[in-house]
Amino acid sequence: MSVMGLFFVFIATVAVMWLVRQGVLESPWLEEGEVAHYRRAGGAEPPTAGRVGLAVFLAVAGCLFSLLAAAFFMRGDAPDWQMPPIPGVLWVNTFLLAASSVALQVAVFAARRANAERVKTALLVGAVTAALFLIGQIWAWRELLELRFFASSNAANAFFYLLTGVHALHLIGGLVALARTTDKVRGAERITKALTTSVELCAIYWHFLQFVWLLMFAMLIGWADGFGAICRRLLS
Amino acid sequence: MTDASVPQNVAPPPAEVADVELYHAHSWITKYVFSQDAKVIAIQYAGTAITVGILALVLSWVIRLQLAFPGAIPFIDASVYYQSVTMHGMIMVVYMLTAIFLGGFGNYLIPLMVGARDMVFPYVNMLSFWVYLIATLVLVSSYFFPGGPTGAGWTLYPPQSILTGTPGHEYGIILMLVSLILFIVGFTMGGLNYVVTVLQARTRGMTLMRMPLTVWGIFAAAVMALLAFPGLFVACLMLLLDRTLGTSFFMPSLVELGERKDYVGGSPILFQHLFWFFGHPEVYIVALPAFGVVSDLISVHARKNIFGYRMMVWAIIAIGVLGMVVWGHHMYISGMDPWFGFFFAVTTLAIAVPTALKVYNWVLTLWHADIHFTTPMLFALGFLVTFVNGGITGLYLGNVIVDVPLSATLFVVAHFHMVMGIAPVLVIFGAIYHWYPKITGRMMDERLGKIHFWITFLGAYAIFFPMHYLGVLGMPRRFYEMGETAFVPASAATLNIVITVIALAVGFAQSIFFYNLFKSLKHGAPAGGNPWRAASLEWQTPETPPGHGNWGKQLPVVYRWPYAYSVPGAPEDYLPQNAPPVRGERSP
Numbered sequence: 001m002s003v004m005g006l007f008f009v010f011i012a013t014v015a016v017m018w019l020v021r022q023g024v025l026e027s028p029w030l031e032e033g034e035v036a037h038y039r040r041a042g043g044a045e046p047p048t049a050g051r052v053g054l055a056v057f058l059a060v061a062g063c064l065f066s067l068l069a070a071a072f073f074m075r076g077d078a079p080d081w082q083m084p085p086i087p088g089v090l091w092v093n094t095f096l097l098a099a100s101s102v103a104l105q106v107a108v109f110a111a112r113r114a115n116a117e118r119v120k121t122a123l124l125v126g127a128v129t130a131a132l133f134l135i136g137q138i139w140a141w142r143e144l145l146e147l148r149f150f151a152s153s154n155a156a157n158a159f160f161y162l163l164t165g166v167h168a169l170h171l172i173g174g175l176v177a178l179a180r181t182t183d184k185v186r187g188a189e190r191i192t193k194a195l196t197t198s199v200e201l202c203a204i205y206w207h208f209l210q211f212v213w214l215l216m217f218a219m220l221i222g223w224a225d226g227f228g229a230i231c232r233r234l235l236s
Numbered sequence: 237m238t239d240a241s242v243p244q245n246v247a248p249p250p251a252e253v254a255d256v257e258l259y260h261a262h263s264w265i266t267k268y269v270f271s272q273d274a275k276v277i278a279i280q281y282a283g284t285a286i287t288v289g290i291l292a293l294v295l296s297w298v299i300r301l302q303l304a305f306p307g308a309i310p311f312i313d314a315s316v317y318y319q320s321v322t323m324h325g326m327i328m329v330v331y332m333l334t335a336i337f338l339g340g341f342g343n344y345l346i347p348l349m350v351g352a353r354d355m356v357f358p359y360v361n362m363l364s365f366w367v368y369l370i371a372t373l374v375l376v377s378s379y380f381f382p383g384g385p386t387g388a389g390w391t392l393y394p395p396q397s398i399l400t401g402t403p404g405h406e407y408g409i410i411l412m413l414v415s416l417i418l419f420i421v422g423f424t425m426g427g428l429n430y431v432v433t434v435l436q437a438r439t440r441g442m443t444l445m446r447m448p449l450t451v452w453g454i455f456a457a458a459v460m461a462l463l464a465f466p467g468l469f470v471a472c473l474m475l476l477l478d479r480t481l482g483t484s485f486f487m488p489s490l491v492e493l494g495e496r497k498d499y500v501g502g503s504p505i506l507f508q509h510l511f512w513f514f515g516h517p518e519v520y521i522v523a524l525p526a527f528g529v530v531s532d533l534i535s536v537h538a539r540k541n542i543f544g545y546r547m548m549v550w551a552i553i554a555i556g557v558l559g560m561v562v563w564g565h566h567m568y569i570s571g572m573d574p575w576f577g578f579f580f581a582v583t584t585l586a587i588a589v590p591t592a593l594k595v596y597n598w599v600l601t602l603w604h605a606d607i608h609f610t611t612p613m614l615f616a617l618g619f620l621v622t623f624v625n626g627g628i629t630g631l632y633l634g635n636v637i638v639d640v641p642l643s644a645t646l647f648v649v650a651h652f653h654m655v656m657g658i659a660p661v662l663v664i665f666g667a668i669y670h671w672y673p674k675i676t677g678r679m680m681d682e683r684l685g686k687i688h689f690w691i692t693f694l695g696a697y698a699i700f701f702p703m704h705y706l707g708v709l710g711m712p713r714r715f716y717e718m719g720e721t722a723f724v725p726a727s728a729a730t731l732n733i734v735i736t737v738i739a740l741a742v743g744f745a746q747s748i749f750f751y752n753l754f755k756s757l758k759h760g761a762p763a764g765g766n767p768w769r770a771a772s773l774e775w776q777t778p779e780t781p782p783g784h785g786n787w788g789k790q791l792p793v794v795y796r797w798p799y800a801y802s803v804p805g806a807p808e809d810y811l812p813q814n815a816p817p818v819r820g821e822r823s824p
Contacts, residue, residue, distance in 0.1 A: 004513070011463070012557060019444075019553065027546060028445040028797035049356040049436040056431050056462065060424055064466040067513070071470060071506055075485060080501030152482035155501060159485075162477065 007066040011059060054201050058208050065212050072159050083156045084149040086221050093136035094217055100129035101210040104203040111196040123182045130175060137168050163216050171209055178202050272358035273784055274343045277365050281339030285332045288372055292327040293743050295320040304736035306717045314716045315403035318387030325390030331372055333660055337525040342430045342454045348774035349451045351439025351792045353785045355429040367422030375415040381407035394486040394504050398479040413476040420469045430458040441794035448772045448798045452549055453528020456556040457521045467513035508570055512563035519656050520559040524552055526663040527594055530616045533666050534598055536770045537613035538605035539809060541799035544597045551590035558587045568639045577636045584634035595624055611685030615666025618693040619659050626655025647707025650700045658696040673767045677780050678760030684752040695742030702731050771810045772798040
C-alpha cells in the first residue's frame with residue numbers, strides 16, 4: 001500500500017497547488033464584476049481540453065497501475081511466491097518501446113517546426129516499434145507458457161501476465177489514437193495547430209506508458225524487491 | 237466595475253468565450269437515442285438508474301418479507317434471500333446512486349451551471365451512457381442464467397464468493413464481475429467529462445469560487461470516483477481470473493466438500509483492501525453531490541446566501557482527501573495491526589470535523605432566513621435530520637472497540653441506510669422536485685409532493701430507527717433465519733413484522749411520486765424560466781427547457797457568486813449570476 005501512498009501524495013500535491021492558484025482562498029461574496037482572478041501569467045496560453053483530459057486520464061491510469069503494484073507487493077509476501085524466469089526478449093521490448101517513445105517525441109519537434117514529411121515518418125516509426133513491442137510481449141508470454149509457467153500454477157506468474165496484459169491493453173488503446181492522428185496528418189496539407197496538439201498528446205501518453213513499463217519491468221525482474229523490503233520495515 | 241485587487245500583470249480573459257463547435261443531430265435517433273447532448277444523456281442515465289432502482293426496491297421487499305415471516309413465503313429460500321441482499325446492495329450503491337448523481341445530475345447540471353454549451357467530449361459522454369446501459373443489462377441478465385445472480389453479498393468477498401456453496405457461482409458471479417468492469421470503464425469516460433468540463437468549459441467570469449456548491453460537490457465526487465474505481469476494477473479483474481483461469485490472487489489453499497482445491501496461498505485480505513479502497517470513497521462519491529445539492533436547495537428556498545461558502549468548499553475538498561484514507565475501518569473485524577486500526581479510527585473520526593462544519597453551516601443558513609416550505613426544501617430538511625442521525629452512529633462505529641461487537645448486527649444496517657441510503661435518496665427526490673421545472677418547463681404538483689415527502693421521511697425513520705435497537709440487542713445482519721436464539725426476545729420478531737409492513741407501504745407510496753412525475757409532464761402548471769427565483773446560471777437560460785447548446789447565440793458572462801439572495805436595494809430579492817452590476821450595488 002506504500003505505492004498507493006506515494007501516488008496519492010503526488011496527486012494531492014498537484015491538486016492543492018492548483019487549487020490555491022485557482023483562488024480557493026478568496027471570498028467570492030466580496031467580489032463583483034466581470035473579471036475575477038485569473039492567476040495565469042500574462043500571455044501564456046491556456047491548456048486545451050484535450051491536454052487536461054489526457055492529464056486526468058493519466059491520473060486514473062496511474063492509480064490503476066499503482067494499485068496493481070501494491071497488490072503485487074502485498075501478494076509477494078506469501079511463502080508460495082515464486083517469480084518466473086524473465087524471458088530475454090523483454091530487454092529487446094524495453095528498447096523497442098523506448099525507441100517508439102523517442103520517435104513520437106521527434107514527431108512532436110517536427111510538428112512544431114511544421115515539417116510534415118518528418119512528422120509522417122516519425123509517427124510511422126513510432127507505430128511500428130510499438131506494434132513490434134506488442135508482438136515481443138506475446139512472444140514473451142509464449143516462451144513462458146512453453147516452459148509451463150501457467151497463470152494458475154503460481155500467483156507470481158499470474159501477476160506477470162496480468163501486469164503485462166493490462167499495460168499492453170493501454171498501448172493498444174494508444175495505437176488506436178495514434179492511427180487516427182496519423183490518418184489526420186496524412187490527409188492534411190500542412191501541419192495545423194490542432195494536429196500538433198494531437199501529436200503531442202500521443203507522445204505524452206507514450207512517455208507515460210514507457211515510464212510505467214520501466215517501473216513494471218523493474219518489479220518483474222526483482223530490482224524493486226529492495227523497495228518492498230523498505231516498505232515492510234517502515235510499516236512494521 | 238473591475239475588482240481593484242486584481243494584480244495589474246494579469247491578463248483578463250478574452251471578451252468572447254470561444255464557442256465550442258457543437259455537434260448537430262440530424263435525425264430523431266441521433267437526437268434522442270444516440271444523443272451527444274449532455275441533457276439527453278442525463279435523462280437516459282437517470283431513467284436507467286431509477287429503473288434498476290425500482291428493481292432494488294422490490295428486492296428489499298423480498299429481504300424484509302423473509303425477515304418478518306421466515307419461511308412463510310414459498311419462493312424465498314436461502315439462495316433467493318442472499319441473491320436479493322447482494323443485488324439490492326450492489327444496484328443501489330453503484331448502478332443507482334453513483335449513476336444518478338454523477339451521470340444524471342452531473343450531466344444535466346454541470347454544463348448549465350458553469351455556463352458551457354455541452355460537455356467537452358460529447359462523443360465520449362454518449363459512449364459512457366451506452367457502456368453503463370450494457371453493464372446494467374449484463375447485471376440484470378444474471379437472473380436468466382442457470383443458478384441466477386450471485387449471492388455473495390455486495391462485498392463479493394473471496395473465497396466464498398466463487399466457491400460452489402454460494403448461489404450463482406456458475407454464471408452469476410462472472411456476470412457480476414464483468415458488469416462491474418464495464419460500469420467502471422463507462423464511468424471513467426463520463427468522469428473525465430465531468431472533471432474536464434468543470435476545469436475547462438467555465439464561461440467568462442465563472443471562477444472556481446463562483447461555482448454553485450452543487451458543481452463543487454459533483455466535481456469533487458467525480459475526482460474521487462476516478463481515483464477510487466480503479467481499486468474495484470483491479471479487484472474485479474483479479475477475482476474474475478481466480479474464478480475463470482484458476483489463478484490464486486485471492487484464493488488460499490482450501491478444502492471444499494472434502495476435495496482439495498488447486499488454489500494456493502492467495503490473500504482474501506488483499507481483496508478486502510482493494511475493494512474497500514473503492515468502497516469507502518464510494519460513500520463520499522454519493523454523499524458529496526448530495527451535500528452540494530442540499531446547499532443549493534437550502535439557499536434558494538430560504539432566500540439567503542449559503543453560510544460560509546468558502547468553508548463549504550474547503551470542507552468538500554477535506555472530506556474528499558480524508559475519504560480516500562479511511563477504508564480500513566471496514567476491515568476492523570478482519571484483523572489488522574493495532575497501529576493500522578488506530579490510524580484508520582483517527583482518520584475516520586477526523587472526517588466528522590469537516591462534515592459537522594457543513595451541517596452547522598446549513599443550520600446557520602436557515603437561521604433567521606425567509607424559509608419557504610416547498611417540497612424541495614422539505615426534502616433538504618429531511619436530509620439534514622437523517623444525515624446527522626446516520627453520521628452520529630458512524631462516530632460510534634468508527635471506534636474499533638465499538639465496531640467489533642456491533643459490526644455483524646443490524647446496527648450497521650441502520651447506520652449505513654440512514655447515512656448513504658435514505659439521506660442521498662431524499663436529496664435525489666428534492667433535486668428532482670427542484671429542477672423538474674427547468675427540465676420539462678412544468679411544475680410538479682406541490683400537494684402530492686408534500687404527501688410523498690411526509691410518507692417517505694416518516695416511513696424511512698420508522699423502518700430504520702428501530703433497527704438500531706435490534707442491532708444493540710445483538711440481532712445479526714445477513715442471517716437468513718434466526719432459529720432458536722435465546723438472546724433475541726420475542727418482541728424483536730414483532731418489531732421485524734412492523735418494519736416490514738411499513739417498508740411495503742413506503743415502497744408502494746413511491747407510486748405517488750411517479751404519478752406526479754408523469755402527470756406533471758402534460759398537466760403541470762407552466763413554470764416559466766425561473767420559478768424559484770434562483771440566482772444560479774441554469775435558471776437564466778433563454779429557453780426552458782434549455783435548447784441544444786443551452787445559451788442561444790451568446791454565452792452568459794458571470795459577475796458574482798450564485799448566492800446573492802435577499803440583496804438590499806436589488807429590484808427583486810435576488811441577483812442572477814449573469815446580471816451586470818448596478819452602480820452602488822452591495823453584496824449581501
